[in-house]
Amino acid sequence: MSVSARRRFRMLVAVAIAMAALSSAVTSRYVLSTLIFIALNAMAALGLSLVMGFAGQVSLGQAAFYAVGAYVSGVLTASFGWNGWAALVLAVGAGALLALAIGLPIFRLSGLLLAMATLGFGIIVYYVLVNWSGITGGPSGLTGIPPLALGRFRFDTDQRMLWLAWSLLLLLLGLAGNLVDSRVGRALRAVHGSEVAAEAAGIDTLRLKLGVFTAAGATTALAGSLYAHYLTFINPSPFGFAYSVELVVMVVLGGVASIWGTVLGAAAVVLFVEALRTGLPLLTASHGAPEYEIVAFGLILMGFVVFLPGGLASLRKTP
Amino acid sequence: MTPLLEVRGLWKEFGGLTAVRGVDFVVEPGQIKAMIGPNGAGKTTILNVIGGALPPSRGSVLFEGVALPRERPHAVAARGVARTFQLVRLFGEMTVLDNVLVGCHRRGRSSWGACALRTRAMREEERRLRQRAETVLVVVGLEERAALPAAALAYGEQRLVEIGRALAMEPKLLLLDEPGAGLDPEEHRRLARLVRTIRDGGTTVLLVDHHMEFVLELSDEVLVLSYGEKLAEGPPRAVRADAKVIAAYLGEEAA
Amino acid sequence: MTLLEQLAQYLASGLVVGGIYALIGLGFVIVFSVTRIINFAQGEFVMPGALLMVTLGDRRLATPIAFLLAVGVVAGVGALLERAIHPVRGAPPLAILILTIGASIAIRGGALILWGTDPFALAPFSPGPPVWLGGAMIVRQGLWLLGIAALAFALLWVFFTRTYAGTAVRACAINPRGARLMGIRVDRASLLAWTLSGALGATAGAVIAPITYATYDMGLMLGLKGFVAAVLGGLVSPLGAIAGGFLLGVLESLAAGLVSSAYKDAVAFVVLIVLCLVQVAGWIPWRVAEEA
Numbered sequence: 115m116s117v118s119a120r121r122r123f124r125m126l127v128a129v130a131i132a133m134a135a136l137s138s139a140v141t142s143r144y145v146l147s148t149l150i151f152i153a154l155n156a157m158a159a160l161g162l163s164l165v166m167g168f169a170g171q172v173s174l175g176q177a178a179f180y181a182v183g184a185y186v187s188g189v190l191t192a193s194f195g196w197n198g199w200a201a202l203v204l205a206v207g208a209g210a211l212l213a214l215a216i217g218l219p220i221f222r223l224s225g226l227l228l229a230m231a232t233l234g235f236g237i238i239v240y241y242v243l244v245n246w247s248g249i250t251g252g253p254s255g256l257t258g259i260p261p262l263a264l265g266r267f268r269f270d271t272d273q274r275m276l277w278l279a280w281s282l283l284l285l286l287l288g289l290a291g292n293l294v295d296s297r298v299g300r301a302l303r304a305v306h307g308s309e310v311a312a313e314a315a316g317i318d319t320l321r322l323k324l325g326v327f328t329a330a331g332a333t334t335a336l337a338g339s340l341y342a343h344y345l346t347f348i349n350p351s352p353f354g355f356a357y358s359v360e361l362v363v364m365v366v367l368g369g370v371a372s373i374w375g376t377v378l379g380a381a382a383v384v385l386f387v388e389a390l391r392t393g394l395p396l397l398t399a400s401h402g403a404p405e406y407e408i409v410a411f412g413l414i415l416m417g418f419v420v421f422l423p424g425g426l427a428s429l430r431k432t433p
Numbered sequence: 434m435t436p437l438l439e440v441r442g443l444w445k446e447f448g449g450l451t452a453v454r455g456v457d458f459v460v461e462p463g464q465i466k467a468m469i470g471p472n473g474a475g476k477t478t479i480l481n482v483i484g485g486a487l488p489p490s491r492g493s494v495l496f497e498g499v500a501l502p503r504e505r506p507h508a509v510a511a512r513g514v515a516r517t518f519q520l521v522r523l524f525g526e527m528t529v530l531d532n533v534l535v536g537c538h539r540r541g542r543s544s545w546g547a548c549a550l551r552t553r554a555m556r557e558e559e560r561r562l563r564q565r566a567e568t569v570l571v572v573v574g575l576e577e578r579a580a581l582p583a584a585a586l587a588y589g590e591q592r593l594v595e596i597g598r599a600l601a602m603e604p605k606l607l608l609l610d611e612p613g614a615g616l617d618p619e620e621h622r623r624l625a626r627l628v629r630t631i632r633d634g635g636t637t638v639l640l641v642d643h644h645m646e647f648v649l650e651l652s653d654e655v656l657v658l659s660y661g662e663k664l665a666e667g668p669p670r671a672v673r674a675d676a677k678v679i680a681a682y683l684g685e686e687a688a
Numbered sequence: 689m690t691l692l693e694q695l696a697q698y699l700a701s702g703l704v705v706g707g708i709y710a711l712i713g714l715g716f717v718i719v720f721s722v723t724r725i726i727n728f729a730q731g732e733f734v735m736p737g738a739l740l741m742v743t744l745g746d747r748r749l750a751t752p753i754a755f756l757l758a759v760g761v762v763a764g765v766g767a768l769l770e771r772a773i774h775p776v777r778g779a780p781p782l783a784i785l786i787l788t789i790g791a792s793i794a795i796r797g798g799a800l801i802l803w804g805t806d807p808f809a810l811a812p813f814s815p816g817p818p819v820w821l822g823g824a825m826i827v828r829q830g831l832w833l834l835g836i837a838a839l840a841f842a843l844l845w846v847f848f849t850r851t852y853a854g855t856a857v858r859a860c861a862i863n864p865r866g867a868r869l870m871g872i873r874v875d876r877a878s879l880l881a882w883t884l885s886g887a888l889g890a891t892a893g894a895v896i897a898p899i900t901y902a903t904y905d906m907g908l909m910l911g912l913k914g915f916v917a918a919v920l921g922g923l924v925s926p927l928g929a930i931a932g933g934f935l936l937g938v939l940e941s942l943a944a945g946l947v948s949s950a951y952k953d954a955v956a957f958v959v960l961i962v963l964c965l966v967q968v969a970g971w972i973p974w975r976v977a978e979e980a
């Protein structure tokens with residue numbers, strides 16, 4: 115095994131052990147659910163990080179894939195009685211297919227137009243979810259989504275979901291890390307370095323970018339599917355443009371194209387939002403915390419772009 | 434014998450500016466052919482059209498008798514045409530070895546899944562590609578720099594990395610765009626030796642350069658361009674003595 | 689109502705709404721053509737224009753004064769934003785896009801803190817019943833909207849074609865390096881572009897507030913639709929953006945009336961995706977300008 119693969123494996127094992135310990139030691143629902151949401155968000159942001167870091171494109175509609183994952187899983191299991199795992203596989207496939215379908219026409223566009231096109235796409239998906247009430251339950255959403263189960267063993271407690279979410283996240287991190295270290299990853303890094311030179315070296319940059327985008331759609335859909343099975347009910351409101359922006363914030367914070375950075379970024383955002391929600395009402399009485407989080411997000415985003423474009427991950431590198 | 438590369442009636446216009454006017458030439462397999470001419474003569478534009486970075490306004494480019502794909506540089510590369518750039522384009526943050534390994538990309542077959550899972554086949558392939566890249570580094574003389582980030586090298590060495598990346602593709606035709614720019618005389622001599630080694634290894638070379646002596650010493654055939662038109666074509670000595678060429682380079686009086 | 693009367697109504701309502709999109713789209717075009725930046729916060733210039741009008745109106749300020757003040761303040765915000773971006777203007781365009789996204793979020797959050805989530809009503813600029821024009825009913829404020837928009841377009845036209853400053857800005861839009869060589873301060877042009885863009889956005893907000901309510905989150909959708917209008921104009925053509933705005937307004941109105949009002953907001957984005965596809969496929973010789 116190469117040096118970096120060995121190091122990554124050790125890191126993954128360490129985190130796995132830590133999470134296993136936490137899942138049995140901690141009983142507070144609040145802490146457990148926060149950890150679960152960190153994993154889900156990290157999963158959703160992971161693909162986006164590769165898209166932004168290697169394909170060099172911003173997707174402002176990534177929440178759409180999260181929604182697709184959640185709703186495909188939710189509808190198939192709650193309304194049609196499908197097996198949870200089968201629905202999950204289909205949800206991931208749906209995310210990938212949708213990414214491919216939208217990517218094929220728009221990836222030839224220049225960066226800014228592409229970003230706006232993804233924005234438009236994200237909003238259209240949101241609209242479909244809100245208005246196609248027959249299938250999606252409209253604005254009030256879908257309830258009664260069964261938890262995932264392996265035979266008799268149901269993932270219906272926070273501890274079990276924590277274990278599942280983090281296992282899948284760590285697996286994905288390992289796979290992504292391997293990919294980045296490989297021939298394909300080298301091609302991705304080449305495209306990131308100089309698209310012209312990469313093309314001249316025989317790399318089909320369009321196909322590569324599409325591949326990354328499709329993978330991102332799949333991983334985000336996976337996160338969405340798990341989300342649906344965890345909460346057992348879903349409605350469209352968390353899947354709007356605001357969440358797409360949140361995902362971009364996570365990636366920018368963590369450092370684009372940094373696999374571990376994305377986890378840091380997701381953790382930072384989730385924890386920050388929670389801190390605001392609990393802490394701010396103590397300081398001010400008016401308007402409630404979620405609104406302040408928005409201003410803070412905006413300023414943080416601007417600050418990072420100006421002062422720390424490499425994100426948190428770049429702090430690790432020695433100058 | 435079919436020529437390796439055939440450029441027929443090539444025109445390239447950019448809006449109001451005509452960069453290339455009806456240029457025809459061929460490159461025979463095993464040749465070292467040079468394109469020279471003053472700035473603005475259209476040399477780099479021709480390379481860009483051959484390489485697929487620009488579409489021609491008129492005319493065609495045939496490689497091994499078949500038209501080259503337009504506006505898809507990676508497809509041109511797949512046919513066996515490699516190139517370097519006037520201003521070196523390296524992947525600065527990657528190591529020298531990795532830069533050359535990118536050139537080996539097409540030699541690998543592992544899929545995304547195999548790479549993500551690090552299968553035995555993928556690791557085997559990686560080993561093979563690495564060996565090939567190391568061999569290329571020896572050819573260009575940079576084996577000691579293999580682990581350094583490419584951006585840390587001197588400009589002349591960066592040039593060599595780029596040539597190495599192109600060689601790793603095992604091309605049939607190598608396009609060199611001003612490989613000698615910014616090199617001192619000793620580096621020029623080493624470059625000439627390298628180009629001859631490359632040709633002797635079976636790769637045909639089409640190079641663009643300014644330095645008359647370097648080009649006339651090295652090439653089998655020279656093509657002279659001026660303001661997008663072909664002025665002369667032939668063996669170095671004949672071209673050097675051509676009145677039109679002298680007029681273009683040194684002014685009418687010298688002719 | 690006969691179908692023809694209905695169509696006339698949709699057309700009329702569409703043109704009124706389209707005026708807003710035209711104003712906002714023009715703001716996008718002015719900034720983009722000079723700086724090659726897509727100002728994601730454009731919509732957040734509209735919103736404070738509306739909310740400030742409400743607040744100033746509550747303070748019993750006469751409408752024209754309130755209007756000028758609101759526009760002036762937001763123009764200042766535009767200028768401030770330009771200064772904030774100035775140090776990093778060499779960054780990759782996507783980084784700057786994210787920067788403007790951050791700014792839009794911050795502005796929206798600031799509005800949320802200042803005004804809360806409630807929608808605010810604003811009295812129309814002049815009282816009176818709606819007006820009938822050729823079988824279609826237009827609310828009085830709609831006429832104000834079209835009138836003020838037309839005035840804004842005329843003033844800008846005069847500015848850009850007849851004044852030195854305006855011509856200099858146009859020169860920067862066409863060829864920044866050449867303009868710089870001629871002694872034109874491109875920095876100043878950029879500042880001016882952002883300020884004008886802020887003023888246009890605020891104007892849009894101020895005149896639409898009496899028709900739709902003013903809320904802290906009205907900027908996002910309006911901004912995005914204004915962007916689509918600008919894209920219809922290729923992102924660099926002011927006339928194109930104006931025409932695009934009216935076209936979008938009419939399309940929206942027709943879709944809402946003939947198909948379903950639920951999907952009204954989606955029309956703009958469908959148009960956007962279609963335009964992107966057209967650009968890629970090259971079916972018609974229409975292009976959006978590339979980044980410099």
